[in-house]
């Protein structure tokens with residue numbers, strides 16, 4: 198019998214201290230963000246469970262879209278504080294050997310020379326275990342810190358992202374892997390200067406001469422990840438990604454996303470069998486179903502009522518504070534799209550769930566918003582065996598390439614420990630998950 202395709206598992210730790218999670222039962226007590234020891238401990242636990250990658254999403258603004266004020270977000274720790282996690286990854290990599298690290302920057306705001314150079318260095322420091330999650334960002338507060346009064350137009354953000362990655366790739370290839378000789382006797386560092394080349398990039402958004410002034414790194418290119426879910430976003434994913442992130446649609450939705458992506462991958466001249474999707478899923482693993490479900494209910498107490506609107510407005514790039522008592526979701530989504538935020542965000546999905554041109558009251562809207570903000574609707578709470586059944590089915594529905602990213606864990610370390618000590622052994626028993634790391638780099642491990 199053919200060996201079962203392995204499932205890959207990543208774990209998102211960007212939200213552990215945000216949006217009320219820091220005080221949920223099962224989270225660390227007496228250890229305050231950004232305590233480095235906590236991150237080192239997370240890295241050790243993950244490696245014990247042979248997890249592929251720890252992941253840091255990012256945002257660089259304090260939410261201020263709601264009523265044009267940041268006060269509620271500041272009060273309740275919504276979307277902030279957030280540090281640049283690149284030095285933290287350095288520390289985590291020093292206490293582990295195998296687990297990979299994903300780090301996020303926005304191509305809309307950053308410069309590709311800086312980012313290419315940073316990831317080259319991180320690839321050295323981690324010994325080939327770094328991934329770059331490139332985002333466009335649809336958050337006004339982030340854009341405002343980089344000189345924008347409004348969000349850059351949606352299609353243009355992706356055009357810039359593709360050029361950004363072109364520049365990074367050219368820079369990572371601008372020095373041949375065998376260029377450096379470091380000959381002690383003669384003093385020669387690079388014997389053949391032709392192995393170090395300018396890139397002379399002059400495009401619509403960037404002008405970069407190159408070469409990158411660095412030693413080629415173990416993976417040469419970091420693993421590239423992208424999470425766009427609109428048609429234009431999926432096209433960018435196909436052009437850019439080694440692995441794609443996607444949210445958690447139905448089984449049919451997964452098959453559709455996979456088919457759309459595969460079509461775009463082929464159009465980009467790449468091989469769809471090599472590019473996995475990591476489906477973002479909320480998991481609460483319990484020894485019993487009742488225990489897991491009770492913990493899931495706690496999610497609804499995580500974000501104070503006053504902070505739900507600020508959370509959602511920030512993440513949707515639209516001010517929901519002035520919504521009338523009743524309104525049409527389809528019309529609201531058209532408004533959101535006009536503001537250049539994502540056309541396929543929360544409101545679009547809610548309209549799809551509730552059907553067609555659904556009207557909704559303000560009160561009901563914010564009830565749904567709470568369930569989204571806490572990830573309640575997309576969190577599966579069950580025993581390891583039941584969750585493993587579900588993951589196997591969903592994995593196959595999505596094309597059996599890639600795996601899952603456990604997103605927005607309710608409480609860390611509890612959620613991570615339960616994945617590592619309960620779910621991973623179950624998947625291992627089924628031949629679906631590695632028992633030890635085989636590759637040397639993150640790229641090798643994700644290709645297993």
Ligand SMILES: Cc1cc2nc3c(=O)[nH]c(=O)nc-3n(C[C@H](O)[C@H](O)[C@H](O)COP(=O)(O)O)c2cc1C
Pocket residue numbers: 253254255256301331332333334335336424425426427428429430431442443444477539540541542602604
């Ligand atoms: C698993 C996952 C992780 C994401 N991480 C981030 C992030 O860290 N920061 C961010 O601003 N957006 C993040 N996003 C949002 C995407 O970058 C993107 O804006 C969103 O999927 C909308 O796609 P679209 O612009 O193609 O409509 C993430 C999306 C997914 C599915």
